[in-house]
Amino acid sequence: MKLTVRGRLTLVYGGLFLAAGVVLLGFTYVLVKQQLPAKALITGGSMAGQPPPPELARPDVIFQRVVEDTRDDALSALITQGGIALLVVGAAAIALGWLIAGRMLQPLHRITDAARRIAESPAADRGLHERIALAGPDDEIKQLADTFDLMLTRLDRSFDGQRRFIANASHELRTPLTLNRTLLEVALHQEPASPEVRQLGTTLLAINDRHGRLIDGLLLLARSERELTERAYVDLADIASHVSGPDIKAELAEAATVGDPVLLERLVQNLVENGVRHNVPGGWVRVATYARNGLATLEVSNTGPVVPRYEVEGLFEPFRRLGTDRLAGPGVGLGLSIVRAVARAHDGDVRAVPRDEGGLVVTVTLPAAS
Template identity: 65%
Template sequence: MTLRARLTLVYGGLFLLAGMLLLGLTYALVSQQFDRRGENSVSCSDASATHTGGSSEDLAKCPATPSAPAGGSAETRTGQKYTSDVTPANLQENKAVEKAQDDALMALLTQGGIALGVVGAAAIGFGWLIAGRVLQPLQRVTDTARRISEAPAADRGLHERIALDGPQDEIKELADTFDVMLTRLDHAFDGQRRFIANASHELRTPLSLNKALLEVAVRGADASPEVRQLGTTLLDINARHERLIDGLLLLARSEAEVAEHAYVDLADVVEHVVDQLPGDTVPDVITTVGEAPTSGNPVLLERLAQNLVENGVRHNVPSGGWVRIGCRAVHDGSVELTVANTGPVIPRYEVPALFEPFRRLGADRLAGTPGSGLGLSIVRAVARAHGGDVRAEPRESGGLVVTVTLPGLALVSVEHGSGSCEQLRQGAGEVREKAYRN
């Protein structure tokens, strides 16, 4: 039940409860007044009364009752004797008065209940409108938070603000605090990305210089075998550092919003990535691809597939291993890219750590396995930048099954307003060829 409905029920319930109490109190007061009049009234207009030991004022206070029939005697509340000649007309009149009083009380309850119901329904309706009016700023805060959480890229949503206008009440204070939090988060994310990008660019220059010096030293005519071997080792280390910096740059870039979308078929991307594998790849690579059209950045999507395939080949068993690669379009309009491989057994609780930057499991880092630990981090960043996601499931016999889900071509066209499917397909071959050359 929504807060608006709960507030409406509280308003309506309190109003109905107050109305019922007021109606009950009115009924009690009117009934008490009728009883007092009945006790203090006596019909003596048609009766002749004689009394002993008292005044006529005492007799006037005594009602005619069936216990004092005509010609009989009775006592007043003061103990004085009187005889009353009460006619049947007097009794009939008293009964008529009592019936009229009962009818009046019943009418009070009936008509009061109807009026209370009508006014209560109106109060509930007004309470619903008032609650909606009061909670409208909260709905605005909720809508903003939902848009930020559902944004494909975090930076696009964090630039949005509520900017609520109105009196300085609790809701205005909540909205302003939320805006301040968004500003700080926005600055934090921007600062993180700028630091990664700047650090990567600054590190690229000395690495390029080291590479040039090492190549000159290794290729020199007077270089000894020891110098050549040392230079080759240092060049391998330098190349690994370059891959690390490239990965950081790509990670910072892929976490940003994908502004321009082009037609991409994951089947073509997978085939191209598999063709780039060395011919002496130890695990058997098995591909089962179907048409999986989507829209996005071709370079980033190719890197996504490349990281998945390289991870499947790199983290495998020494012999008898395999890597299965498949892509397909699913019934809900999205497309899937799945890479499964053999390899060491991975505990299920350690799977989330695979997607963290610079995190590798077990003794991989100590064993000298090539790689920077950014592969799956880049995969997740690219997938989320395209409005998709990635999940990993460990195999019982060892290895991992990684599935990337991306919006299909039709879903991307509707969401981003990037034109029809046919328009996105135009020039697809040229776009893919350009991406592959890059």
């Protein structure tokens, strides 16, 4: 188990304090030992010229023994009492160091909490509006917080610019596409048009429609990655019943949530269309809705080609599908990207699991309506 920074700082502080205390205690022991006499100095003779009594014979030996015992007791008491005092003060110093380290690291906890909230935000840019705004002296920690705030500001501007660019470009492209469609339809309905011209016009109309769906998908993707401004009671089972066709197996139970009805309808529609489009002849598509553990769940499964597990995550990227980087064929390659963006905008999640027999099981979970 790895220690936290607070624990390591406390151990370093406490270790240094105890080491310094041991050195100080040892130095004091040496000084006191040098100051205490090792031998007694006996001067003079017997008292009043009388011979010493037998029990006081050799007083220098007895006094020397008393001096040595006193010296040993003093040094022993110094080591024992000093060691106990060092341990008590060391424990208090370690506890104080733990409190001081926590106090000093508190601004770092604020930075970590802010970064975690932004990273766990369901929408890609929802948390970028948050700032740490750390107050206090202009030290290293405040400089780190200010740098983090500056990074968030630039990321926020980048996301806003990206959304505005997609929205503006999509709107600007709608006009020429609408004009092209009108001119093609007029040319096709003219009597002198030859079969070759009509075939060319039909092909160009199909290409025009494809580009129109691509623009609509980009607009919807840009909208779904913004914070929701409209929320209403929505039952996923009602949406699935309207979207599902007669050839789709439906097992629909109430799965109520709160969100944007237009975006949620597009989410269900994209999943069902994706299951139908990427199916095999004679296969099946199943749609199920239910509420469980505080979550409204939509599950769409189908038979289809075998999907390697390592390619599942790439299917949620824009303009990607199985086995190719660019989409060639029906669709515009934004279906699952829009599904994930809409789910995350509603504080939900989406996951796909490949079936061993072929096909996918795509599950969308959203917070259930209270």
